[in-house]
Amino acid sequence: MDVGTRLKEVRKKSGLSQRELAKRAGVTNSTISMIEKNSVSPSVSSLKKVLGGIPLSLTEFFETEDTSQTATPVVYPAEEFLDSSVESVEFKLIGKDFHNRAMTFLVECLPPGAGTGAELYTHDGEEAGYVLSGKLELTVDEETYIVEAGQGYYFESSRPHRFHNPFDEECRLVSSTTPANF
Template identity: 55%
Template sequence: MDIGNRLKAVRTKAALSQRELAKRSGVTNGFISQIEKNQVSPSVSSLRKVLEGIPMSLASFFTEETEMGAEVVFRAADMPDLGSHPISYRLVGHSRANRAIGMLKEVLPPGADTGDDMLSHDGEECGIVITGCAEVTVGEQVYLLQPGDGYYFDSRTPHRFRNPGQDECVLISANTPATF
């Protein structure tokens, strides 16, 4: 983690100048400047003292998102696969705290099925088939979706997904609240 840029982002978000933060925390504004420029690496006790001027705990400093510190881009290779063989669920935004949306790239090989037991959970979900085909069962209704087709339903209704085709099925889906 880049402590200097992180401190600057937190200080800016708190609408404090370097001078005001230094005054509140009992250090020199030169010390704040050196930290933000990564010219010095503060000890834990020094960083804690600086953060008291915001006020912010060390835990929050290292875990909360700020406008400058929030990850925006998630590379394909870095998205965790939360699926169980053979279905793959690649989660977008896995490191964002308090995600309101679960956004997934789902890959179902031919014959893959979410299981005989229907899924059910609070919220809503939607998606669109990118390649292949998907059989989506919602309640008693069974739908066959082709590339470009989409779905949207209340997730409390029992549901399941299956790939009845000969080719891999790729879906982009979202659910809220985030269940992954």
């Protein structure tokens, strides 16, 4: 997906100027402009911050079709996962059509060097995850943890946090957040 074009589309649909969105999101006007021109590729935390000024969740941002009139499936084949990937971090949302979702459930892949950005970020709710393969560097409240395959994590998302893969192999995991803000 073309993140810049999509941001411009949702910003205009919301009746916001670049300046107003920047003010609401707490970023510079040039940040919005550079994202919309695809001059920069925002990190997950940066994109969430910008979308908070609309307000719009990551799921709503990446969802381009109207699913309000369709029946809610129970089983989701992999090809029906919503691709919410940002930069090189792959996020696949399971249950995108579930009406009034209370949680976000993701399959994630972080290649070597990838992560949610340099800045710690916060949001309402809780997060949990299980590493399927590779290792993940998780920072919560300025303390860094190495989560290896077969291990999991769980914390309140109001605590400053970030995810990063500084290792030589990709990290695959499943994760969930509440509320469904992704």
